[in-house]
Structure formats: structure tokens, C-alpha cells
Amino acid sequence: MPETAAAPASKKFSLQQYKTEVHVDWCPGCGDFGILSSIQQALFQLQLPPYKVAMISGIGCSGKTPHYIDTYGLHTLHGRALPVATGAKLANNQLTVVAVGGDGDGYGIGAGYFLNSGRRNIDMTYIVFNNGVYGLTKGQASPTLAKGLKTKSMPDPSIQEGINPIAVALGAGYTWIGRGYALDVKSLVSLIVQAINHKGTSFLDVFQTCPVYNDLRTKEWYAGEDIGRTRIRRLDADPTWNPVVADASSIEEIVEKKTRALHASYESGDNLAVGVFYSIDLPTYDDQLATKVPALKEHPLVDLPLYQRDVQPLFDELA
Amino acid sequence: MPTELSRREFSWVLGGPQGGGINASAEIYAKALTRGGLHVFANIEFHSNIMGKHSYYRVTAAPIPVRSHVDDIHMLVALDQESLFGDAAERKHYPSHTGHVHQVAPGGSIVYDADLKIEPAQFGRGDIHLYPIPFFEVLEEALKAVGKGGQSRKYIVMRNTVALGASIGVAGYDEELLFEAIRSEFKGRKAEAAEMNVAAARAAAAYARSHFDARPDRRLAPVPIEQRKNRMLIKGFQAVGIAKLRAGLGLQTYYPISPATDESVYLEAKGPQYQCTVVQCEDEIASINMAIGAAHMGVRAATSTAGPGFALMSEGFGFAAITEAPGPVVFLWQRGGPSTGLPTRTEQADLQFALHPAHGDFPHIVVAPGDIEESFMDSFESFNWADRYQVPVVVLLEKFLASSLFSSEPIDMSKLQIDRGFIYQPADADGDGYRRHAITADGVSPRTLPGMPGGIFSTTSDEHDPEGHITEGIENRIAMMRKRMAKLQTAAKEIPAASKFTLHGPRQADLTLVAWGATKGAILDAMSELEADGRTVNFLQIRLMRPFPADAVAAILRSARLTVLIENNYSAQLGALIAEQTGVALDHHVLKYDGRPFSRNEIVEGVRAALSEQRKEVMVSHA
Numbered sequence: 001m002p003e004t005a006a007a008p009a010s011k012k013f014s015l016q017q018y019k020t021e022v023h024v025d026w027c028p029g030c031g032d033f034g035i036l037s038s039i040q041q042a043l044f045q046l047q048l049p050p051y052k053v054a055m056i057s058g059i060g061c062s063g064k065t066p067h068y069i070d071t072y073g074l075h076t077l078h079g080r081a082l083p084v085a086t087g088a089k090l091a092n093n094q095l096t097v098v099a100v101g102g103d104g105d106g107y108g109i110g111a112g113y114f115l116n117s118g119r120r121n122i123d124m125t126y127i128v129f130n131n132g133v134y135g136l137t138k139g140q141a142s143p144t145l146a147k148g149l150k151t152k153s154m155p156d157p158s159i160q161e162g163i164n165p166i167a168v169a170l171g172a173g174y175t176w177i178g179r180g181y182a183l184d185v186k187s188l189v190s191l192i193v194q195a196i197n198h199k200g201t202s203f204l205d206v207f208q209t210c211p212v213y214n215d216l217r218t219k220e221w222y223a224g225e226d227i228g229r230t231r232i233r234r235l236d237a238d239p240t241w242n243p244v245v246a247d248a249s250s251i252e253e254i255v256e257k258k259t260r261a262l263h264a265s266y267e268s269g270d271n272l273a274v275g276v277f278y279s280i281d282l283p284t285y286d287d288q289l290a291t292k293v294p295a296l297k298e299h300p301l302v303d304l305p306l307y308q309r310d311v312q313p314l315f316d317e318l319a
Numbered sequence: 320m321p322t323e324l325s326r327r328e329f330s331w332v333l334g335g336p337q338g339g340g341i342n343a344s345a346e347i348y349a350k351a352l353t354r355g356g357l358h359v360f361a362n363i364e365f366h367s368n369i370m371g372k373h374s375y376y377r378v379t380a381a382p383i384p385v386r387s388h389v390d391d392i393h394m395l396v397a398l399d400q401e402s403l404f405g406d407a408a409e410r411k412h413y414p415s416h417t418g419h420v421h422q423v424a425p426g427g428s429i430v431y432d433a434d435l436k437i438e439p440a441q442f443g444r445g446d447i448h449l450y451p452i453p454f455f456e457v458l459e460e461a462l463k464a465v466g467k468g469g470q471s472r473k474y475i476v477m478r479n480t481v482a483l484g485a486s487i488g489v490a491g492y493d494e495e496l497l498f499e500a501i502r503s504e505f506k507g508r509k510a511e512a513a514e515m516n517v518a519a520a521r522a523a524a525a526y527a528r529s530h531f532d533a534r535p536d537r538r539l540a541p542v543p544i545e546q547r548k549n550r551m552l553i554k555g556f557q558a559v560g561i562a563k564l565r566a567g568l569g570l571q572t573y574y575p576i577s578p579a580t581d582e583s584v585y586l587e588a589k590g591p592q593y594q595c596t597v598v599q600c601e602d603e604i605a606s607i608n609m610a611i612g613a614a615h616m617g618v619r620a621a622t623s624t625a626g627p628g629f630a631l632m633s634e635g636f637g638f639a640a641i642t643e644a645p646g647p648v649v650f651l652w653q654r655g656g657p658s659t660g661l662p663t664r665t666e667q668a669d670l671q672f673a674l675h676p677a678h679g680d681f682p683h684i685v686v687a688p689g690d691i692e693e694s695f696m697d698s699f700e701s702f703n704w705a706d707r708y709q710v711p712v713v714v715l716l717e718k719f720l721a722s723s724l725f726s727s728e729p730i731d732m733s734k735l736q737i738d739r740g741f742i743y744q745p746a747d748a749d750g751d752g753y754r755r756h757a758i759t760a761d762g763v764s765p766r767t768l769p770g771m772p773g774g775i776f777s778t779t780s781d782e783h784d785p786e787g788h789i790t791e792g793i794e795n796r797i798a799m800m801r802k803r804m805a806k807l808q809t810a811a812k813e814i815p816a817a818s819k820f821t822l823h824g825p826r827q828a829d830l831t832l833v834a835w836g837a838t839k840g841a842i843l844d845a846m847s848e849l850e851a852d853g854r855t856v857n858f859l860q861i862r863l864m865r866p867f868p869a870d871a872v873a874a875i876l877r878s879a880r881l882t883v884l885i886e887n888n889y890s891a892q893l894g895a896l897i898a899e900q901t902g903v904a905l906d907h908h909v910l911k912y913d914g915r916p917f918s919r920n921e922i923v924e925g926v927r928a929a930l931s932e933q934r935k936e937v938m939v940s941h942a
């Protein structure tokens with residue numbers, strides 16, 4: 001586990017303040033620990049007041065994350081983290097909302113929300129713990145498990161293709177798309193910081209090891225012990241890599257950047273690209289609501305004076 | 320024996336193809352009558368289709384209150400052949416209806432397009448008056464008068480106005496009131512259209528007056544000016560929408576579905592000026608969960624749907640309950656089920672579903688208003704209940720209520736009180752010792768508004784401890800179940816009896832009718848007719864379905880001499896609830912499950928049949 005940094009004197013909130021005392025019940029060696037720690041460190045780096053953050057999760061091993069982070073937390077239903085997070089953000093646009101969940105949660109049962117949250121572009125962050133299996137239900141194939149693979153808890157190899165979440169996210173319209181690796185905490189913290197800072201829905205898929213059920217995508221496999229080099233390829237190691245759309249009105253540039261991102265997402269199984277795939281500044285859903293309800297620019301919905309409305313004019317229209 | 324209402328009412332039906340503008344025309348007619356001081360009740364029937372299928376709008380008016388329709392039609396205004404004779408010509412095997420000619424009361428009238436070239440004998444009715452009006456020719460004349468001669472094809476939709484004008488001419492109603500109503504419909508940019516339509520209506524009324532000598536038996540007259548009251552014309556979806564805005568609704572979510580959509584679209588149009596946001600979601604699962612997310616953050620949130628959407632909300636409903644979210648309030652507009660069923664028709668078959676919306680045991684509130692005023696009040700109060708008891712609430716409504724038009728007096732809003740329940744104010748920013756799900760005697764735990772320092776909490780759809788963290792501990796489980804369920808007793812104690820049920824009529828009567836929801840109007844209107852049979856009648860209307868006012872209802876029913884349950888469903892769902900809660904089995908059931916609302920005659924004849932033939936169950940369908 002990564003070390004705990006002490007709060008420098010200049011920092012108002014210590015790293016400790018983002019942690020709860022709840023017992024973490026993940027299996028020893030679970031990749032989730034790396035993601036949890038990265039989220040805590042990112043919140044700490046950003047110095048977000050814990051009471052201004054809402055962590056919202058689905059159901060699964062990954063779904064337990066909010067219990068371990070000392071912010072507002074809603075541990076919701078299997079696949080429904082995104083709609084709950086959307087409602088939370090609409091209610092209080094001054095909260096930093098981070099949705100988290102497993103790959104089964106997000107790309108299987110929650111696929112409709114994964115897709116539609118991309119096009120809605122609420123200002124929030126979505127982190128998927130992608131381990132290729134349904135962890136909590138003991139290792140069935142998840143939607144990302146590639147065809148022909150058989151983890152140790154499966155009686156037979158999978159006969160369905162795995163989906164490519166980055167490609168789906170590009171099509172869905174996410175305005176920030178990244179991928180990290182749970183065991184490279186330093187890079188992951190940086191990706192989470194960028195994702196949270198992005199205005200709009202940022203989507204971060206994280207390769208996560210499940211040492212108990214996924215005996216194929218292990219720490220050793222990612223490290224490439226069998227092929228003599230790491231399978232993780234950092235996009236930012238390529239000096240020509242620039243995922244940021246400079247001119248959001250240029251369809252050419254958008255298509256070009258998306259095409260490059262798509263190529264990177266389909267690289268062979270021995271080259272797993274991580275980093276920022278795509279980023280664009282587009283008006284958020286929140287911004288557009290604020291054009292209809294201008295007060296939302298200054299105040300969250302929850303603080304508006306909604307309880308003294310004069311509805312008589314609506315009756316008068318019917319007279 | 321005729322009652323005052325049955326003698327004085329005027330039942331008018333406008334039939335035509337869907338999408339052909341009959342709604343607008345019928346609503347203008349309703350407005351002309353309301354402005355003339357008449358009480359108006361109007362209901363529409365249409366197919367799940369965009370254009371072309373038969374639809375009709377029925378407007379019932381009287382100088383005394385009327386809240387229901389009758390089988391008889393006093394004037395039928397037909398824009399097409401199908402409105403007269405049905406669709407048996409096209410649909411040989413399963414015609415969907417047989418037209419309206421046979422429903423016209425003796426002495427009644429039919430106004431129709433002379434261009435349909437129907438021989439009087441084809442109607443097969445020697446006992447009614449026929450008014451064939453050459454719609455096109457009259458329109459042509461009218462357009463000529465306003466300098467638009469030769470353009471009838473372009474303005475062909477105005478045939479409806481011609482029909483309207485002719486019907487007013489035949490009925491003998493004040494034509495100026497019709498013109499005023501037309502002008503009020505076409506304001507601003509549409510002002511030019513107003514004068515053209517007025518010209519068309521005027522020409523048609525004149526034609527009708529000058530070309531026919533015979534007049535129908537029943538005429539239509541405004542009440543004297545000094546007796547006219549200021550009434551609005553309002554539909555259920557509007558009453559609900561306005562109530563929600565008045566209640567402080569911050570977020571409405573929805574996925575389009577009949578007959579719930581109108582309410583959400585109304586809020587989309589009117590909401591922004593009141594700082595209310597409306598989100599059209601990707602499905603109903605998203606709708607309820609988005610609303611739950613907002614409710615947990617302290618905003619009043621609601622979602623509106625019909626049976627198929629409510630089915631998808633099941634999982635979210637239980638989630639709201641176990642996490643003790645203050646809401647959402649789910650507005651369930653019932654339509655004909657099961658499955659896709661009868662999307663545009665009415666039914667009361669989701670009561671048991673609303674009572675059991677999800678797996679497991681949990682507290683929630685279900686309320687079923689019966690008319691416009693109750694829809695307003697219950698919609699408003701449901702947000703107070705959601706906040707106060709931190710439970711999801713279902714407001715159970717019907718298609719019939721959503722789309723029917725009622726002339727209503729202003730709703731008294733002076734006594735409305737917003738009650739957000741107990742909101743915990745942390746003593747310090749650490750929030751030490753704060754327990755979101757603290758065990759309390761009344762079941763209600765302190766909630767905070769996320770974003771507050773010191774108010775941090777976590778909650779989960781898993782069973783949890785008072786701090787909202789997962790636990791499967793036995794003692795905690797028992798304590799949590801008891802705490803959550805205790806909210807039902809607390810709510811039952813605090814909600815006033817007037818919101819729970821109403822006993823209309825005398826305390827004791829020979830016959831007690833029992834019902835819920837929007838059958839209320841037809842039952843109230845039918846009571847005097849049933850009394851004319853020589854017995855006293857009262858009517859127990861139940862509104863709060865959960866927590867159920869079991870003791871009070873049991874007391875009323877145990878002392879009742881004879882009971883008849885009336886429901887717009889197949890399985891007598893309120894009857895089952897009453898039996899479950901009170902042990903009382905009602906004597907007779909009058910049921911209707913053809914997807915159409917009860918007419919007053921169906922109530923009267925159903926009850927009479929049940930009593931005279933000693934039948935436990937009577938099914939009625941006069942359509």
C-alpha cells in the first residue's frame with residue numbers, strides 16, 4: 001500500500017481527514033486498495049473540503065468505496081450510481097461528485113446510464129474499477145472479459161466478446177476519457193486529479209487486479225513477467241500524444257482526436273494504453289440548466305428560495 | 320326517476336380523427352360554457368396513435384355541479400363517418416367501436432358534414448334531429464367575408480370551428496360567448512386566426528339557425544349574468560403540476576409515458592420561471608434514482624410515470640426506503656394494464672402494486688386523490704410527508720383525472736404549510752457523534768443537508784448501522800427494521816383524518832358505497848339517483864392507502880347496513896385492502912375494466928343490479 005503523506009503546514013485538510021475508521025473488507029492484495037488510496041490522495045491534493053464531496057457508488061466490492069472515504073457517501077444499487085450521482089449534482093452543484101463502481105456495474109447492468117451520462121455531460125467524475133470479473137458474486141465473467149478467456153471461477157471460456165469501454169465512451173460523448181492502473185498509484189492520483197478538475201463528465205477506467213477470481217489479469221501479467229516488459233504503455237510517454245481538442249467547434253479536430261484515441265484503445269493485448277485518451281471543453285448540462293434558471297450560476301438548487309412560490313398566475317392562465 | 324341533474328344537463332360529443340384538432344375545438348366549447356356560468360366536466364377518449372384514429376371529446380354541462388358523464392348524448396357533432404357509425408367497415412373482425420349514433424338520446428341531435436352524403440334513413444333513428452351542414456361551403460362563405468375567398472383548402476382545419484358554430488346555433492346558446500372563447504384561444508400572434516375562426520363560427524351558427532325549423536328537445540342556455548361565477552377549466556395534470564411547484568419541487572425527472580407525460584411537459588414549460596428543473600431521463604430506473612440522489616441532497620424531488628415505468632422503479636423505491644431518503648414522491652398515473660395494456664385508457668388496477676412496489680418490508684406512504692382539489696392538496700402534502708418521515712411516497716392518479724377537464728372554483732391555498740421535517744444542525748464542524756440513521760422512538764432520524772460541515776454521513780442500500788455502514792448484525796437488524804417501520808405509526812398518528820378518508824352523505828344510511836380515486840365524481844353525482852329509489856345513501860371515499868386508517872374504516876363499515884364497492888378494475892383491489900386491514904368483506908362489488916371511466920348510469924345500474932339480483936359481483940360496460 002502506498003504511504004500516507006502527512007499534511008504540510010500549508011494544507012488545511014490532512015490526508016487522514018479523507019479516511020474513515022471503517023474496516024476495509026476487501027481481500028488482501030486487491031487492486032481496489034490502490035484505487036481507494038489514489039482517490040483519497042487526489043482529494044487531499046485538491047484540498048477539497050470533505051463536506052463538499054459526495055462519493056456515490058454502485059454495488060460490488062468496488063461499491064463499498066464510499067464507506068472508506070470520509071465525505072458524504074451514497075452506496076446505491078447495482079448499476080445505478082450514475083443516475084444517483086446526477087441527481088445529487090443537480091441538487092447541489094457546489095459539491096464535487098465522484099461516482100465509482102465495478103465494470104459489471106457500469107458496463108453491464110448500468111450500461112444505459114454509462115451511455116447516457118456521456119451525452120449529458122454533468123460536471124462530475126466516474127471511475128470504473130475494471131477487473132474483468134464480477135467480484136462480489138464470486139468471479140463470473142464481466143462485460144470486459146475478452147472472448148476465449150476463462151478465469152479460474154468460470155467452468156468454461158467466455159464465448160462473448162469483451163467490450164471496449166474507451167471506444168464506447170468516445171461514442172457516448174464523454175468530454176474527458178482516461179484510463180489508469182490500480183497499482184500505479186502515482187499516475188492514478190494524477191489522472192483522478194485531472195478528471196475531477198475537468199469541467200463536464202470525466203470518465204476514468206482503471207485496470208484493477210482481482211487476485212482471488214481473475215487469475216489471468218494479475219499483477220505479474222500487467223508487469224509482463226512472461227514477455228519481459230510491462231504491458232502498460234503510458235500515452236504521455238509519446239511526445240506526439242495530445243488528447244486535448246483545442247477547437248471544440250472543429251469537427252475535423254474532434255474526429256481526428258477521437259480516431260487516435262480509438263486506435264490507442266484497440267492496441268494489442270500486450271500494449272495497454274493508460275493516460276488521458278481524450279479531452280474537450282463543451283458546455284455542461286449544469287451550464288445549460290443555468291441558462292434556464294440563472295440563479296443556479298450563483299447558488300445550488302438546494303439553497304434557492306423554492307418554498308414561497310406564487311403559483312396564482314398559473315391558475316389565472318386557466319380562467 | 321329523473322333527478323335535477325339528469326333533467327338539466329347537456330351532454331355534447333365532438334368526434335373526429337385524432338390529430339384533427341378536436342381537442343382545441345372541444346376546449347373552446349367548454350370555455351364558452353364555463354364563461355356562461357355553467358358547470359362543465361369534459362373527458363376525452365383517444366387511441367394510442369398519432370393521427371387518424373377515432374377520438375372523441377365529451378363535454379357535459381349543467382347549471383348545477385356536474386362531475387361525471389352519462390351514457391346519453393344530447394348533441395353529437397361528427398367530423399367524420401366513423402364518429403357516427405364506428406369502424407366496422409374497415410375492421411370487420413374486431414371493430415373497436417360502433418360509433419355514437421346509437422347513444423344519442425331521443426329528441427337529441429346530430430350535427431354532421433353534409434358532404435358525407437348520408438341519407439337520413441342510414442341513421443336508422445326516427446326519434447332524433449339531424450343537422451347536415453355543408454362544412455366546406457360554409458367555410459368558403461366565411462372566408463370570403465374576411466377577404467380570404469377561395470382559400471378553404473388552406474384553412475381546412477377550420478371545419479372544426481364550423482362544426483362548433485353550427486352546434487351552438489342548433490343548441491341555441493349565446494353565440495357571443497363562443498366568439499369570446501375563440502378569441503381567448505387565439506391571442507397574440509394568432510390574433511388573425513381568431514377573427515377568421517369567429518367568422519367561420521358566426522357563419523355556421525347563422526346557417527344552422529336559418530336552414531332548419533326543428534329544434535332539439537334539450538337546449539343550452541347560459542345562467543343569468545349576475546349568477547355567473549369565476550371558474551377555471553383545469554385538468555388533473557395541471558392541478559398536480561401547480562401543486563408540486565407550490566410545494567417547492569426542485570427536480571422532476573421523467574421518461575415519456577402516457578398518461579404521465581403531460582404533467583412533466585407542463586412542468587418543463589412552467590418550471591424554469593419558478594427555478595424548478597426537469598430532466599428527461601434515459602429510462603425510469605434513471606428517473607427514480609436521479610430523484611433519490613437529489614432528495615438525499617435536500618432538494619424536493621419527484622418523478623412521474625405510469626404502470627410500465629413504475630415497474631422499472633421497483634428497485635429504486637426500496638433503495639429510497641432503506642436509505643431513508645426524504646422522498647422522492649412518485650406520481651403514478653394509472654392506465655389500462657397489464658404490460659403495455661391500454662396506454663391511453665383509464666383504470667384503477669395499480670393500487671395493490673403501489674402498496675407493494677418493491678421487495679422486502681419497508682415503510683412508504685400511498686395516497687389516492689379523487690378530484691382536482693384533492694389532487695392539489697395530496698400532491699402538496701406528499702412532499703411534507705416525504706421530508707417529515709424520510710420515506711418515498713406514491714401519489715396514485717388516473718388517466719381519467721389527468722386528461723379530464725373540470726370547471727373549478729379557486730383552490731384555497733391560504734392554509735398550506737411547508738414542513739421540511741427535522742433537519743439536524745451540527746454543533747461543530749467535526750460532526751462527532753452525528754448518526755444519520757440513529758435509532759429513535761418515532762423512527763425518524765436526524766438528517767443533514769449535504770454540503771454542511773459536520774453533517775457528513777454515509778448510507779447504503781445494504782442493511783446498515785446508525786452511522787450508515789454495512790452490517791449484518793442481528794441486534795442492529797432488528798432495531799433498524801423496527802425503527803424504519805415505526806415511521807408508519809408516526810405518520811398514521813400525525814396525518815389528519817380529513818386526508819385519510821371522507822364519508823360523504825349521512826353518517827348512517829341504508830346503503831354505503833365504498834370507492835377511491837377518480838370514480839368519486841360519478842359516484843357523488845349518482846347518489847341522488849340512487850336515493851330516488853327510496854333508500855338513504857352515503858359514500859365512504861378512501862384516500863390514504865398506506866398507512867391505512869384501519870380503525871376508522873372498520874368502525875364505519877361494521878355499522879353499515881349494506882355495502883357496495885365500486886372500482887375501475889377487475890379484481891376489487893380496494894376491497895382486498897379493506898379485508899386485509901379490517902377483516903370486513905364488502906357485500907357487493909361493481910367493477911369495470913374496459914379501460915373507460917364509469918358513466919353515472921353505469922354506477923346507478925351496476926349498484927341496482929347488484930342489489931336487486933343479489934349478485935356479489937357485477938361487471939358494467941355500457942360503451
Ligand SMILES: Cc1ncc(C[n+]2csc(CCOP(=O)(O)OP(=O)(O)O)c2C)c(N)n1
Nearest residue numbers: 059060061062078102103104105134135136
Ligand atoms: C439488480 C441486481 N442484480 C444482481 C445483483 C448481485 N450482484 C452484486 S455485486 C454484482 C457484480 C459485481 O461486479 P462488478 O460490478 O464488476 O463489481 P466488483 O465486485 O467486481 O467490484 C452482482 C451481479 C445485485 N446486487 N443487484
